[in-house]
Amino acid sequence: MKTYSEAIQYLYNSRPYGKIKFGLFRIRELLERLGNPQKSYPIIHITGTNGKGSVAAITRSIMSSHGLKTGLNISPHITTFRERIQVDGEYISEGDVCRILKNIEPALEKMDRKGEEYAPSFFEVVTAIAFQYFKEESCDVVVLEVGLGGRFDASNVIDSSLVSVVTSVGLDHTGILGDTEEKIAIEKSGIIKLECPVVSGITRPAIRRVVSEKARSMNSPYFFYKRDFDATGREYALNRNIFDYTGSNNFENLQINLNGEHQTVNAALAIKTSEIAMGEIRSGLGEEKLRMALKSVSWPGRFEVFSQDSKSVILDGAHNPDAARVLRRTVEKYFPGERLTLLFGSLDDKDYETNIKVLSEIADSVVVCRVPNHRSIHPEKVADVWRKYCSSVQFVEEHEIAMNKALEISDSLLVCGSLYLVSEIRNLLTGVSEHAGRY
Known part of the structure; x- marks a missing residue:
């Protein structure tokens, strides 16, 4: 090569x-x-x-x-x-x-x-x-x-x-x-x-x-x-x-x-x-x-907290029900009493409905986007499930636009549902050019 x-x-x-x-x-x-x-x-x-x-x-x-x-x-x-x-x-x-x-x-x-x-x-x-x-x-x-x-x-x-x-x-x-x-x-x-x-x-x-x-x-x-x-x-x-x-x-x-x-x-x-x-x-x-x-020790993308324009952005994959439960408890531990805005996406082989039900307890509002991966579930389908549990839900197809939309809503943003989504958002936050979702 x-x-x-x-x-x-x-x-x-x-x-x-x-x-x-x-x-x-x-x-x-x-x-x-x-x-x-x-x-x-x-x-x-x-x-x-x-x-x-x-x-x-x-x-x-x-x-x-x-x-x-x-x-x-x-x-x-x-x-x-x-x-x-x-x-x-x-x-x-x-x-x-x-x-x-x-x-x-x-x-x-x-x-x-x-x-x-x-x-x-x-x-x-x-x-x-x-x-x-x-x-x-x-x-x-x-x-x-x-x-x-x-x-x-x-x-x-x-x-x-x-x-x-x-x-x-x-x-x-x-x-x-x-x-x-x-x-x-x-x-x-x-x-x-x-x-x-x-x-x-x-x-x-x-x-x-x-x-x-x-x-x-x-x-x-x-x-x-x-x-x-x-x-x-x-x-x-x-x-x-x-x-x-x-x-x-x-x-x-x-x-x-x-x-x-x-x-x-x-x-x-x-x-x-x-x-x-x-x-x-x-x-x-x-x-x-x-x-x-x-x-x-360093382990990126696992309840990793960034500051973006004086706002907190938390990254965590939480792509299966056990991980979602752990994430919910972790949010409750470090942000007691708070409900966050979530940027959420999922792949088609995940139990995203259970993940959504678990995470809804810490969600004030949700922006759903497509995961930058060929196995992504369409965000509109995911958003429909979120609407069963949260009154403020919108979907934005592209993840970068979705992140900016979510940051407009809240001072505390939690990105979760897929490590591929976390990967791309983290690279946006850090300015890394290699797209981990593809490469």
Whole structure:
């Protein structure tokens, strides 16, 4: 690929973005053709309906703070495609994206010639690029986020993991993963490897049972939030949240700048994961390094607050019912008694009606727009549902015009319903030119 723009166009058009292909045989063959770079470093593997990205970001920060060169592979991205592949918080360069993609193109061409079934998908190619980049960078450890589900996700091509993490299980992607939490838990538990420790934030007994049974069948020790480790919130303020952690170590008055009670839970999962991983790689966690890591962690688009023309703009994806409930509680925690103007959009595979019902309790007025993605639901259809719960609802097709309209209405704007919408709005607020919804 000559230019970064050409590389991105190739990935999104020639390896169709959003097209899901089941099975691990393509990614396995592709990586074998590349010399299996994923075998070059230990991996922390993270799945979950909600929270997996935050846990991945916090874990990466903890690993890096202890002097370990740490790769991070996430999806989707918020600001730029390069955000998906990081080392110690630095995004992969445009040049490295082009170079690695050019190097693996011959392997892709050979697989493509075998037929559509063997042609690697967008996510499989990006996963291969990440594995190769981490090998070239001589990473000491890699934090790997599952894209969708777990059992048949391309990231699950790995043979073992330092720790397998299942953050949470809720109803999302039900057409693909199953229509009950138990079925979804089976898919997510598919990342558990033989004799590799498991950490989970699941508290519901029936779902815990699915995870623990899978772990026992793999002779893998398992650790549950509220049973084997815990976090207790002390004080919550925007960008400054204080909590205590109890686990193999006990830490008081830890501070994290990620907002919401749920982020202290995510931090506890990351700390427990790091206790186990650092016990294998190094002598253990250092308290001051841990404190530094928690204060410095960044995770864009998750209850992230901006100031725009002296007005507050809050960004949060909240694209499934569990996430919507968490968002509602978080608004009530940081903006007690307030009802906000919402800028809302949704994709066609989301339970947007339940999301709307949940979020209506914190909505004073709503502007609905189209999500800048081919899977967006028409905003007029979404607006009709909102009108069942809110008296002030309007729809504006284009997201930038919709944002300006919403800012005219209120001093406090909450953008939610889709990470793709959050991505585009965030790029408008920050002046980033690369459109994350496309790229």
